[in-house]
Amino acid sequence: MIRQPHPTRSRVGILLGTRPEAVKLAPVITAMAATGPLEPVIVSTGQHRDLLAPVLADFGLRPDDDLDLMRPGQQLSDLAGRALQAVGAAIEAHRLDAVVVQGDTTTALAGALAGFYRQVPVVHVEAGLRTGDLRSPYPEEANRRLIGRIADLHCAPTRTAAEALLAEGLDPQTVHDVGNTVVDALHATLARSTGYAGRDADLLASVHADARPLLVVTAHRRESWGAGLAGIAEGVARAVADHPDLQVVLPLHPNPVVQQTIAAVLPASDRVHLVGALDYPDFVRLLRRADVVLTDSGGVQEEACTLGRPTLVARDTTERPEGEVAGGLLLVGTDPVRIRREIGRLLTDPDAQAALTCRTSPFGDGRAAERIVALVADLLGHVPAAPTRAHASA
Numbered sequence: 434m435i436r437q438p439h440p441t442r443s444r445v446g447i448l449l450g451t452r453p454e455a456v457k458l459a460p461v462i463t464a465m466a467a468t469g470p471l472e473p474v475i476v477s478t479g480q481h482r483d484l485l486a487p488v489l490a491d492f493g494l495r496p497d498d499d500l501d502l503m504r505p506g507q508q509l510s511d512l513a514g515r516a517l518q519a520v521g522a523a524i525e526a527h528r529l530d531a532v533v534v535q536g537d538t539t540t541a542l543a544g545a546l547a548g549f550y551r552q553v554p555v556v557h558v559e560a561g562l563r564t565g566d567l568r569s570p571y572p573e574e575a576n577r578r579l580i581g582r583i584a585d586l587h588c589a590p591t592r593t594a595a596e597a598l599l600a601e602g603l604d605p606q607t608v609h610d611v612g613n614t615v616v617d618a619l620h621a622t623l624a625r626s627t628g629y630a631g632r633d634a635d636l637l638a639s640v641h642a643d644a645r646p647l648l649v650v651t652a653h654r655r656e657s658w659g660a661g662l663a664g665i666a667e668g669v670a671r672a673v674a675d676h677p678d679l680q681v682v683l684p685l686h687p688n689p690v691v692q693q694t695i696a697a698v699l700p701a702s703d704r705v706h707l708v709g710a711l712d713y714p715d716f717v718r719l720l721r722r723a724d725v726v727l728t729d730s731g732g733v734q735e736e737a738c739t740l741g742r743p744t745l746v747a748r749d750t751t752e753r754p755e756g757e758v759a760g761g762l763l764l765v766g767t768d769p770v771r772i773r774r775e776i777g778r779l780l781t782d783p784d785a786q787a788a789l790t791c792r793t794s795p796f797g798d799g800r801a802a803e804r805i806v807a808l809v810a811d812l813l814g815h816v817p818a819a820p821t822r823a824h825a826s827a
Contacts, residue, residue: 442472443530443813445556446548448520450480450502450540452488453732456713457559458535459492460617460802468806470815476523478516478540479503483687484710491622491713498523509539509572516543524551530813534584535559535614536731537577545580556809557584558614561594562731562752569750570731571656586812588805590614591755591795611804612797615735620799622717631712637682640706641722645678646780649723651730652695652747653686661767662691665747666698668772669727673705675777681705682719724786725779727765727772734762735796743789745775761791 445465449458465473477485477496482503489495500519502512520543524532532548534541535558548555557580567574581587581598589595590613598608629637640647652665673679683699685692685707701707711719717736720726726737729747737744738753738761745765756762765771779786 442470443810443815444472444474444528445809445813446474446476446524446527446529446532446544448476448478448532448534448540448544450478450485450516451538452481452484452710452713453730454535454538454540455485455488455492456618456732457614458533459489459494460614460621461533461558461805462494463492463621464802464806465809468810470810471806471813474498474527474529476500476520476527478512478519478543480512480516480538480540481687487710488713492618498527513539513543516540517547520544520547521551524548524553529553531556531809533558533809534580537562537573537580539572539576542576542579545583549583554585554812555580555583556586556588556805556812557581558588558805559590559594560584560587561589561591561596561598561608563594563597564750564752566750569656570654570748570752573731574752586808588801588808590797590801593755609804609808611808612799612801613735614797614801614805615732616739616794616797616799617802618713619717619736619739622714623721626714626718629715629718631715633708633711634715636706636708637711637715637719640680640682641719643680645680646676646724647722648672648679648681648725648727648776649720650681650683650726651686651728651733652683653688653691654729654748657729657747657767658690659694661747662694663698664767664769665727665729665772666695668767668769668776669705670699671769671773672776672780673699673702675773676780679704679780682708684708684711684716686710725776727776729767738762738791739794739796741790743779743786745772745779747772755795756791759791759793759795761789763789 462473465471475496476498531554533556534544545555587608588611595610726744734753738756
């Protein structure tokens with residue numbers, strides 16, 4: 434059921450709790466705030482509080498409601514239960530006319546369920562990503578499939594994602610290829626970036642200016658905890674030993690499990706820099722400088738491909754096949770032998786490095802947010818929707 438909108442403006446809850454959600458929803462919030470009929474209400478679950486606040490600040494945003502759900506050592510089921518109850522209460526307290534969730538986090542799933550239970554329209558940004566393996570990545574694949582059965586509006590980031598949703602039998606009128614808002618965020622960040630400014634600014638500036646090759650690594654996925662993370666770290670350590678001129682920057686995820694596993698295998702040194710979580714502008718600038726990227730993050734796959742950086746994906750599956758098709762992503766898993774070999778190949782073979790570069794920009798044109806806002810306005814009975822990316826480019 435779609436609620437009748439307010440006489441003048443509809444209040445749209447933008448639910449977020451993690452760094453990727455903040456990055457990818459910031460352009461939507463900014464675009465929505467600039468429109469007449471829609472009023473964004475930012476609701477934060479605080480799922481990753483320490484990582485979330487700096488990103489919102491980078492985009493000049495702050496939550497209208499902080500649910501403060503983060504607890505040390507919490508289980509996914511605990512967070513999901515508290516989030517479902519708290520988001521439901523926020524929907525009522527703010528008299529929200531719709532709820533926007535992004536991606537495949539526990540925050541997103543709880544928000545979609547809360548909206549569904551209160552018969553408030555649910556908008557899913559970055560809908561339709563699939564690996565086909567319910568446990569890879571875990572729990573994200575299950576989360577996004579469940580949201581796909583609940584959402585009223587599916588904003589797919591690519592044609593492939595839209596086609597995946599249609600293949601699952603969803604109403605074509607609810608599925609739209611709009612592009613990925615990460616490209617919007619990248620464009621906005623690069624336009625205002627003037628240099629490193631975070632707590633590791635001096636170190637990053639020094640690494641950036643150094644002519645030696647740079648490997649940027651991110652690793653944190655839950656399904657890799659234990660042997661997987663250790664394998665990633667070991668592969669990098671072996672590559673460092675093989676190449677005396679190689680520099681590595683690895684922003685450590687704040688989770689103690691991740692930090693302890695990586696630091697035990699890949700200790701910091703004069704060429705291995707284990708830094709704290711970076712502010713988003715600093716990370717984007719560092720990523721653009723990288724000669725090789727090794728990541729198990731979905732968002733970094735999109736960002737690195739868009740920036741044209743050769744990227745090794747430390748996973749067995751990816752829900753971003755567009756990056757593989759475009760030529761910029763190579764799955765290497767968590768096997769240290771293969772990671773070592775592929776890093777070495779990219780560092781020593783210019784042709785291999787050139788070949789592993791996205792030849793097209795499969796994730797959008799930087800206008801995804803405006804399309805999403807137009808579709809939400811149309812959903813709530815305000816204005817006709819803007820054309821989807823596929824139609825707009827025809």
